[in-house]
Amino acid sequence: AAGVIQSPRHLIKEKRETATLKCYPIPRHDTVYWYQQGPGQDPQFLISFYEKMQSDKGSIPDRFSAQQFSDYHSELNMSSLELGDSALYFCASSLLRGGISYNEQFFGPGTRLTVL
């Protein structure tokens, strides 16, 4: 079965640079979530979109922005990168209109961002 696709898998940036992470949800899924996971930490929610509209917002820095496009893929844009932004970034998707399983979130393999 098709899974969530994230690109790139690895990204190395310098401080103050920008980065764009891409997420392609499972086909037919209509909701996308972004999470950040630091070393040895549990994933922390950043932001989510349903049908291209922001549906929930967590502890996402103002330097970050995201959107969901008409084909349901999503991009996380990160500007003025800081050393502390180094982490694994996961995208997850779910199908809100999927009946009882609407809260099952399926995660992608992640993008490892390293800021030097």
Next chain:
Amino acid sequence: GQQLNQSPQSMFIQEGEDVSMNCTSSSIFNTWLWYKQDPGEGPVLLIALYKAGELTSNGRLTAQFGITRKDSFLNISASIPSDVGIYFCAGNTGTASKLTFGTGTRLQVTL
């Protein structure tokens, strides 16, 4: 904010043994999910629970949604080496809303 306390933090067990881990919350959740994560990989959904008291199995895994809706446990029977990894509980309170993750249980299996 909501906190999910997961225990134990880590455990070493022998192959063939049964494993139990649990999660407790200060708040009520509508959904409990259990994930397994290998190093550098994304969390993989193991079991989803939607009703208080619900007991669900997936192969050697069994999970329950606590009656108070503030806790959940996961059991793994007859552990095998590929069970090694970090197990996370996660909960959410609404429809298609964010997941709050537990602190994780690191499982290591010795032969």
